[in-house]
Amino acid sequence: MLIIHDVNSLPRLVGPALTQRLCVMPAVVVTGARQTGKSTLVEHLVGGSRRYATLDDLDVLDAARRDPASLVDLPGPMTIDEVQREPGLLRAVKRAIDRDRRPGRFLLTGSADLLLMGKVAESLAGRASHLTLWPMTRREQLGLGTCGRWDELLATPESRWRELLADEKPRAEDWRPLAGRGGFPTPALTLNDPADRRIWFDGYIRTYLERDLQDLSAVSSLPDFRRLMRAAALRLGQLVNQTELGRDVGLPQPTVHRWLNLLETSYLLVRLPAYAVNRTKRLIKSPKLYWGDTGVAMHLGQVAEPGGAHLENLVLHDLLAWRDSRLERAELGYWRTAIGEEVDFVIETGGHLLPIEVKSTTRPKLSDAAHLRSFRAEYGEKTTAGLLLHTGTTVEWLAPDVLAAPWWTVV
16 A cells, blocks of 8 residues: 555545535534544634634633633634634534524534534534544545545446446555554554654554544543543444443443443444344444544554454445545444344435445355345335445455455555
């Protein structure tokens, strides 16, 4: 894989969407985990054409707390970075927008999902468009500024899928180094030595625990919180059982619940819901646990070599980046039956379903497609053919309704 070291020159997937929304809405909110490249994205797109303030600057943070109106009630468009550090500032932004609703007045960035933060009383409903910047996809790291080929697959007749994917360029890549690097720009693109990346990930986790986490909620014991993070990293791709997780790390279930919510609000943890036709059942069934970045997950779990769950996580990360960059909403979930049949991922969009299975094998067999075929039998005409992603090099139909393809031809 070609590693491009000039991180600032790389286009990001959400760039066009951000530019479009700034032309329409009074405010655009870009959120994502710290160090995903939000500030670089904003600077690259809008340059010096806007006033800029960051709440990481203690003087600016103090002004935002004491007199927020003085910070936002100035002429011209403004960018405010790390806005989650003072959620009360959003009320002043709302009042400023209500006086002047010109498009692009405010570009807000934050390292937490403002819609999930308990401290946020103002959502800017009807005044803001929200975008999520995930760690860099594989194709962003290659300098392509894109994610996987999900839109192409959904728009292409199934009879042409094999031809579509067989022509993929760039060619094959080993998924294991990608899992270890993750998608944060610094370890992914500028640190080639695994030891250097371990130093970076350790510093990242420490900064999160000692500063960013405290902006979200008071945590009584950081060592306990870190143990929970490690236990969650070791349960990658498994159903979330908060009682069992709490028992393993010596914490009560309500504490586990609250701390998992904090990790999710910070975009570090991802809980993938179950797919069911009845949407109420989706809320009842246990979600599956993944991480927003495989490099962080491997570091926390002290995992030297990635396993099949990390390959699943790579695919999910690409799907999340794809989902959150498009205007037409797509739902992502997993499918599991009472007798244990399971499909890793289900895309639901435009009234159609695309089931995806991920296998860390170079030679997939017909038996690997069994659960995809069960899913298709259950949902009939609503679903496309199944897609089985593997680590080999061959694109082939395992069955009339299941196409097996190397993971890198899609992701």
